[in-house]
Structures are given as structure tokens and as C-alpha cells.
Amino acid sequence: MSEVLSREDIYKIAKLANLTISPEEVDSYIIELSAILEYVQQLNDLSTDKIKPTNQITNLSNVWRNDVPIEYEADSKTLLANMLHSERNYLKVNRVIE
């Protein structure tokens, strides 16, 4: 099986997915992801000139709601209970700026 993706590609994909991967994992992903890509590439053999891009499969449009506040079942306290770290009701995270 040919390798469609390079090591750099794998690292870039991992970075975009916010994943840290080991060199061994890169080796296996090159093979696995390349295979997936190759499989999907069969679509390129089809003529799609006359087919409109599919954004949606529901055929719905204009699904909207009025601008009225909703009291959801889960209140903010419940939602915030899942915060790993917090301070003064803020979510606390690793510093994202120097």
C-alpha cells in the first residue's frame, strides 16, 4: 500500500486536532490514515459536475426560534460543576498569554 501522507502531514493533523502523538504512532497513522484517504479517493473517479454540493441532508430550511429567554433544565450551577479548576466562578485554565 502506498503512503499518501507524509510524517509532516501526520504531525500537522495531530496538531490541528490538539493531540500529542509518539513517533511510533506516527508510523502506524501513516499507514492507517493513508488507507482511509485512498478509500475515500474513489469518489474522485465519479463525475460530480451536475451534482450540487451537499450541505444538508434534511432538506429543511429556516429552522429558527423567537428571541425569548429559555430556562433550561441544567442551570449554570449544574453546568459549572464539571469545571476541573475554578476561581470566583471563572473557569481556570493554563495561562494562554505571556
Next chain:
Amino acid sequence: MSNKDYKLTIGIECHVQLRTKTKLFSGALANLKSEQPNIAISHIDLGYPGGLPVLNKEALKLAVRAAYALNTQPQEFSKFDRKHYFYPDLPMGYQISQFDEPIILGGYVDVYNPATNSYFKVNITRAHLEADAGKTIHPANTSYSLVDFNRAGSALLEIVSEPEMHSAKEARLYAEELYLLMRHYGVSDCDLYWGNMRFDVNVSISKTNQLGVRSELKNLNSFRSIERSIEYEMKRQIEDLESGNRLVQDTRGWDDTTGKSYRLRSKENADDYRYMPEPDIPPVILNKEFIEPIRLSLPQKLKTLRTRLIELGLSSSVVNILFLANLNYDQIDLNLILNRAAKEAQQVALWIVNIQIPLLDDPSQNKSIVLDLTSQDKLFKILYKIYLDQKISSTNLKVALTSFLQLKKLPDNIEQALLQQNLLQNSNQDELESAVCKVLEDNPKVVLDIKKGQDKAIGFLIGAVMKLTKNQANPGLAREIVIRKIYQDEQ
């Protein structure tokens, strides 16, 4: 090498927070204006599994208004897309935005330059709806950041201009015009303190007609910082190029305190957002039934209003003050000026600017201005006549206007009421003559000075007459009598 060799080019992306009660895709409260973090949030805004975002119809209506404000029409078909990136203020890992089929394509803004009383045009590339991210703060001397999601999911309209501005001043004027437009059309509260309008400014310099490498100044939230940061950035880029460096495309922050920009991140590896159609939100198809009622409810064009006011003889600075006051206060209506002949309109505009607006700006008085607009119109009409007939001093006019504006209903006879309150000027010759005689007797030295040619001292005597008559004297007439009496004695 001087700065003049370089051509500056500026494009602006403006994030306008729409005036909705709830968020773009959830029923949590938007526009909360509270310092208390994480109280207006829902499972949808926080990206909990299973949450289904549903589009806020009002946001769509406001975007339609914005389209007309930008001199174009909304797109018949538009759709939403996911824009992926990782940042702690974005819990879903993607932002719901519009990529290739936004609600607004094209349009332009006629930007008013008060200094020259003329317009310049800035074309709009596009404007799209998107959900806002949360707000991150970075406490000093700590190793962490804090995130507040009250803002997360709020409805934004991002308005993207063509890179068509060529000075910091032009960029500022464009931002200010956009501010007036968005408020005038009721699209946004445009409260800058709460970040209702945030600007990303792209700046590049070039000696040729080809655009140079740009840097993007992120998240500017005042008109002044737009102007200052562009001036700084132009200088920085020129210095960099002149010292032989190659500019790199980067994203920069602006520190208003130090007056310097700083690098946030390099854009050399262009962001890869992996846009994909948002499967949870079906596309929007706007028909005439949706658009027409909105179009018919639009206010008169800002440019038309401004032209009419300027044609009435108002100065551009007075017009600007009136526009802002009209947007800020229900008690101010431009029709009170527009429906008058030029001279009267100018006078009424000055009363509104110098007397009424300061009252409204004063929080202790603001709420007490209750006179309805029809009565205001009547009041101005009568006061103008009294003023033309020189029956009232400017001091007393201010007193009268201030007290009448705080009434629920005007007295049946305004002139009578003024008379009863001793606010009308006394043009009764005899009374005035005796008042003048008294003042001249009390101030023999001043009279002597005037006779020696110190004309300025006449003003002092008139002031004394006004004081004696409790401001009811007609100052013009008082002056006449003072001069006559002084020189009469000589003959």
C-alpha cells in the same frame, strides 16, 4: 527616506454584537452587562454533548437591517459553517460562523468627514453572522487564565471592509460612521465598554501599488485606539523595512497604556480552520415576506438626515452631537429641528445642544425630562418667538426651558407663565431708566472711566442693571439707555 514614500493600506473587520435578548443559538441571556462571570450560560453555549443549537430569528432580522444600513440587500440564501480551532474560550472546539455563503455580500459605507463636510466611500466585502467566544482574562503574576462564558454564543455580525483606507484618520472616521449606522438602524447597542463593537485592523505599507505584508491588530475597542495603533504600526513597519528586515505576516495586540503594539502570534503558518457545513443548522432562505416588513420599518438614511441638517445651517459638530443624543435619549427627536425653517432650526438646535442635552447627560436630571415631543415642539415654537421679540434674556431662557421640559404638560399660556415667574425681560422704558439712573449714581468712578474712553466698562454697568432688575431688563435696551445717560450729562 520619509514616510511619504510608503502608501498605507488599511482594511477593517468589525464585530458588532447584535441587539438580541438571547444568544444566537441558545435561549440563554445575551447582552447581560454584568461583571458576575458565568451566569448567562446554557449547555449549548458550553458545548455539552447533545445540545441542539437553534437560530435566533431576531438576529437574522437585525442582520437584514444591517444589510440595508450597508447600502445593499441580504442574500436570499445563506448557511452556517463550523470554523475549527482550539482555545479555552471556545468550548465546542469550533465556532459557528458563515464561510462561503454569508448573509451579506457587497455593500458600502459613505463615510462622513466633518472637517471637510464631504464623504468618502469604503466598500464592504461581506458581513456574516457568528457566535461570539467567551472572554479570557489573565490575572497579573499568575500562571493561569480565567474564562467567563457569559459572552459565549452571543450573536455577532462581522463586517469586513475592503482594504481601501489609506490613513489612520480615515480608518477612525469609518469606524465612527459604522458605529452611527449600526445604532441608527437599531442593529446594536454599540456599547463600547461592554465590547459591543470590536475592531480587527489590517495594516500594510508599500511603495508600489501591490499590497505589502500585513499585520493584523486584534480586538481594538475604541476609535482612539484604532487611530493611534495604525499610526504606531505604520511607523514600526517602516522602521523594520528601512533597517533591512523582511516583514512577516503577524497578529498583534495593542496596549493603549504604553501606546505600543506587540506580537500575539505569527501567521506564517496560515490558520487552517477546516471549515465544514454546520449540520445542526439548516440553511436560511429569505423570501419577500420576511424581508419587506423589515425594509419598510427602516429609518430615514443617515446620510439624508445629515445633509438636511447641514443644509439648515447647522455645523457638522452640532449635527454629530445631535445624532448621538438622538440615539441615546428618547426625549430627543431630530424632527424638532428638521421641521423648522433654517434660522429657527439653528436656534432650537443650539438650545437642545446647550440646554437639553446637558440636562439629559446629568444622571440626577435625566429622568425628570418628561415633556412629550409634541409639547416640546410647541414649546420651542413659542420660546423662539419670545426670543425673537427680545422679551427674554438668555439666562432666563435657560431657566424657563429647563423647568418646562420637566413638566408633564405645558401651561396653557406659556408667555403668561413666564411673566408670572418674572422671567420675561422688562422693556418698560421708565422702569429701566430709573434702574439705570440708580446704577450710574452708585458707580461714579466707572462712569468717569467710560467718559475717558474705557468703553469696556459699559458692560460692567449693564451687568449691574441686569442684577438690579433680576435679569428682567432687555440688555440691548439697557445698553442704549446707559450710553445715552452718560453722554447726555456731558451736554
